[in-house]
Amino acid sequence: MSNDALADLAAQLPDDTLLTGGDAVEPYRRDRALDPAAGVPLTVARPRTTHEVQTIVRWASDHGIPLVPRGAGTGLSGGATAVDGGIVLSTERMREIRIDRGTRTVTVQPGLLNAELKAAVAAEGLWYPPDPASFEICSIGGNIATNAGGLCCVKYGVTADYVLGLEVVLADGRALRLGGPLIKDVAGLNLLKLFIGSEGTLGVVTEITLRLLPAPPAPRIVAAWFASIEDAAAAIAEISTTIRPSMLEYMDRTCIDSVEDVLALGMDRDAAALVLGGSDDLDPDGRDIAFMTDAFMRHGAYDVVETSPEEGAALAGARRAAIPAVERRGRLLLSDVGVPLPRLRELLLGISRLEAEHEVTIAMLAHAGDGNTHPLVVFDPADDEAAERAELAYGRIMSLAISLGGTISGEHGVGRMKRPWLRDQVGDDVLEVAGRIKHALDPAGILNPGAIFA
CATH class of the missing domain: 3.30.43.10 (Uridine Diphospho-n-acetylenolpyruvylglucosamine Reductase, domain 2)
Known part of the structure; x- marks a missing residue:
């Protein structure tokens, strides 16, 4: 050039x-x-x-x-x-925001951070639910690109559930305006959803219209400490198939230990797992909280406590801090595999076996209530043998999730790192059809080459 x-x-x-x-x-x-x-x-x-x-x-x-x-x-x-x-x-400079209380929507440019959006609409008594653990530093455009989830998505849904409209620039420079501030709109093919989660391979999102909700009540949070991951998985399975908590999060011993090194909250380093259950229902009897407390105890939790608002916020913050805390231990290969809820136990135990077989550390945290897990393979990048074992373990995690009827990506996207396993999950026919769509919108293949598509 x-x-x-x-x-x-x-x-x-x-x-x-x-x-x-x-x-x-x-x-x-x-x-x-x-x-x-x-x-x-x-x-x-x-x-x-x-x-x-x-x-x-x-x-x-x-x-x-x-x-x-x-x-x-x-x-x-x-x-x-x-x-x-x-x-x-x-898109870092594209940061405009317009709130419309009449339609209970907000229109933003993609560079606005998730936390900035939340703060702006909260000042108007409104709420944007999707809350990735990195909400303080991730952008709305990035959330759209991967259809990001978060801690509250077990009850309130993921990014796609709140997108009403997009403006997208195609590979030939045309700008499409799709949808808008309408609750219902089924005119024509649903091209709107096509671009959500497409990771910039089909177009560049330049404006987003999002649905907002009234601000929820403050959640009540129960913390349960377990001596075995199997007991924690059993409690999660019962809760997630009986009620709709506003949060159901999981951290294993490695995550607990790593976060405690950084935040010093007094967390129990000897626990095999911590599960955080949340409810923001207005029920004065707190039936969901009572149910979760009982389920945790019946499935072997040795310590179960409903936290104070301050303690609950601190523990939710600890969960959000887990990835950067574990990252202090070495280089990470990060995954976000998901499985059907009845298979979560098998996934957790299977990954524990892979950790032992490959002699690597695999820290595990999860949006447990919707089966979306984050195995973090930790290794020393200066140790070639350790790096090789980590790569093998990472690949076997993908294959394990697929074998359990799951996915290689629940919310982070395929990108380049997980592309080798995409065919195993979706099959040849789906890849071929997806390739046709990609070629129709980007015939020269200039948009984010190497991401998702080979």
Whole structure:
């Protein structure tokens, strides 16, 4: 690519839109998956408007340049890995927000952080439920790209359940407006849902309209400590098939120990597992809390307590802090495999066996109430043998989840890191149909090449 061609793009954009040079582009080469195969982009583009995104995408299309959309860079599957000689299109400057109380919706640009959205609508007495553990640092655009979940999604659903409208720039530079502030709209094919979870492979999302709810009551949280993961899994199975808690989260001993090293909350380091059950029902008798307490005790929890609001918030914060806390122990291979709820016990025990067989540490945390787990394979990157064992264990976790009727990704996306196992899960026919859709919308294959599709 000639300097003149890049200068032509720069001339069509505000002066500070493009970044070039090694030091300037280095922070944009990888997401939190730390993909070792990340390339060096030609430039990083930081547009502020849909029109600027269209200008960048059209230029990339005209010159056959690969383009990787990027949110806040908090992704965990290599979905925002830069390509040599390509463009990284960062949405970090696209941060506008408009709240409409009349329709109980909010329209945002993709660079706004999840936490910023939550705070803005809370000031209006409203609530945006999806709450990824990284909600303080992840962007709404990134949440759309992977259809992110979170701690409260066991009751309230995931990102897709709140998306009413999108503006999307296609690979040829056209901007589609799909949906809007309507509760019901079934006119035509549901293209809206097609783009949610597509990881930037079909288009660049530039605006999102989201459904809001009235603010919920403060949750009541029960903490249960177990001596075995099997007992914890049995309690989770009964609770999740009987009631709808507002939270049902799981942490194993490695996660507990790692978080305690950082936060020093006085957590029980000897526990095999901690399960947090939450309820925000207005029932004055607290029947859900009573049911969870009883279920925990009947399934062998040695300590069960309804926390104070402050203690509950601290323990929920501990759960959110688990991944960065475990990361202090070494390099992580992160997964988000999910299984049908009746198979959660088999998954937890199977991963425990893989940990022993491969002589690696696998920390386990989970949105247990919806079967979405996060096995974290920990290893020393300076130890080649340990790295090889970790890679093997990571692959076998994917295969185990598939064998249990599950998925290789519940909320982080396939990206590049999990693509080798996608065919095993969905099969040849689904991949072939998905490839047709990709080719129809992006015939030159410039959008996020290598993510999801080979």
